[in-house]
Amino acid sequence: MAAVELRQVRKRYGEVEVVRGVDLTVADGEFLVLVGPSGCGKSTVLRMIAGLEEVSEGELTIAGKDVRGVAPRDRDIAMVFQSYALYPHLTVRENLAFGLKVRKFPKTEIAGRVDEVAKVLELSGLLDRLPKELSGGQRQRVAMGRAMVRRPKAFLFDEPLSNLDAALRSQMRVEIKRLHRELGATMVYVTHDQVEAMTLADRIALLHRGVLQQVGRPDELYDRPANTFVAGFIGSPAMNLLDGVLVGEPGAPAVRGPGLLVPLLPGSLPAEVEAGRRVKVGVRPHDLTIADIRVATSGDGFQGTLEVLEPLGWEVHLHVRGEFGPLVARVERQALPTPFGAGSPVRLVVDPTKVHLFDAETGARIGGDA
Ligand SMILES: Nc1ncnc2c1ncn2[C@@H]1O[C@H](COP(=O)(O)OP(=O)(O)OP(=O)(O)O)[C@@H](O)[C@H]1O
Numbered sequence: 001m002a003a004v005e006l007r008q009v010r011k012r013y014g015e016v017e018v019v020r021g022v023d024l025t026v027a028d029g030e031f032l033v034l035v036g037p038s039g040c041g042k043s044t045v046l047r048m049i050a051g052l053e054e055v056s057e058g059e060l061t062i063a064g065k066d067v068r069g070v071a072p073r074d075r076d077i078a079m080v081f082q083s084y085a086l087y088p089h090l091t092v093r094e095n096l097a098f099g100l101k102v103r104k105f106p107k108t109e110i111a112g113r114v115d116e117v118a119k120v121l122e123l124s125g126l127l128d129r130l131p132k133e134l135s136g137g138q139r140q141r142v143a144m145g146r147a148m149v150r151r152p153k154a155f156l157f158d159e160p161l162s163n164l165d166a167a168l169r170s171q172m173r174v175e176i177k178r179l180h181r182e183l184g185a186t187m188v189y190v191t192h193d194q195v196e197a198m199t200l201a202d203r204i205a206l207l208h209r210g211v212l213q214q215v216g217r218p219d220e221l222y223d224r225p226a227n228t229f230v231a232g233f234i235g236s237p238a239m240n241l242l243d244g245v246l247v248g249e250p251g252a253p254a255v256r257g258p259g260l261l262v263p264l265l266p267g268s269l270p271a272e273v274e275a276g277r278r279v280k281v282g283v284r285p286h287d288l289t290i291a292d293i294r295v296a297t298s299g300d301g302f303q304g305t306l307e308v309l310e311p312l313g314w315e316v317h318l319h320v321r322g323e324f325g326p327l328v329a330r331v332e333r334q335a336l337p338t339p340f341g342a343g344s345p346v347r348l349v350v351d352p353t354k355v356h357l358f359d360a361e362t363g364a365r366i367g368g369d370a
């Protein structure tokens with residue numbers, strides 16, 4: 001049974017529609033990450049699931065039950081926000097117990113649940129401290145603990161880590177993942193950070209301007225982005241997307257554009273896709289390799305000039321400019337020719353199996369079933 005199900009859900013504020021027909025099924029026990037740029041409607045979707053916003057149109061069920069009109073507190077859902085205000089004058093133990101106390105749980109039941117949650121979150125030694133005596137990460141764990149003691153059907157997280165520094169964020173990511181495995185609870189997690197989405201999710205739902213662009217496992221979105229928006233959003237540095245035109249015989253297709261010639265895998269194009277079609281050719285920075293500029297070839301690849309070289313330890317990022325515009329390549333430091341620096345001519349090539357193609361007008365993926 002699906003834990004959370006949205007069918008053609010819409011949200012309007014007056015004339016403005018900010019969630020535009022979202023279909024989404026979150027399976028029981030699944031960790032679903034809702035990701036997208038600022039203002040795309042993530043929090044609005046989450047708040048509709050929680051019952052903090054009304055659904056303007058469409059269906060919303062939790063555990064098979066229509067929850068439209070059901071008050072937030074009766075939805076058996078716990079929400080953890082970005083700004084997790086703990087009660088400053090209450091100890092960690094009292095903060096954890098608060099929600100159960102309000103709901104008039106028996107004292108022994110409360111004590112048992114608080115101890116259990118404290119153990120899972122490694123807060124047992126901190127139960128008598130006040131929030132101000134905790135680190136940011138510890139406070140974050142107390143906030144999660146407050147949600148956990150209620151044993152809800154589902155957890156909703158809205159950017160719970162965005163107040164933390166980078167090191168703590170990556171540590172908390174690991175903890176949340178571990179928690180999910182231990183609790184086996186359904187989790188819907190909102191973030192604008194694609195790294196968080198990739199590392200945490202069983203499945204990612206990518207939202208843009210209130211419309212779902214693609215829903216799938218992290219590797220599916222990465223390997224087979226459904227359109228140029230997904231292609232550019234998932235992965236860092238972002239996928240290069242350059243203008244070109246399909247050329248060649250059906251047996252030897254290629255994309256040609258200013259400063260670029262990219263051979264495609266024979267047979268990789270659907271039959272209805274014909275030469276002359278304007279496309280965006282997509283290449284991930286690490287799928288580019290430096291070709292030896294001195295060796296004469298058919299001239300395939302991307303011809304440009306190195307503008308900036310960013311050293312990052314074992315790898316370097318090459319910012320190259322050609323007639324096609326700017327391009328980023330991510331290569332091993334070992335692979336750099338010598339001498340090599342700003343102003344050096346460079347030709348980058350890509351394995352035809354690594355090339356992504358999109359329609360120039362619609363941005364939709366061409367080829368394959370994504
Ligand atoms: N109460 C409201 N009245 C009118 N417009 C609103 C209201 N709440 C949100 N919006 C608009 O709806 C859109 C979606 O907002 P939402 O908060 O869901 O975005 P988000 O994806 O969570 O963004 P962020 O990553 O910045 O938190 C935004 O354009 C926002 O301005």
Ligand SMILES: [Mg+2]
Pocket residue numbers: 042043044158
């Ligand atoms: Mg938000």
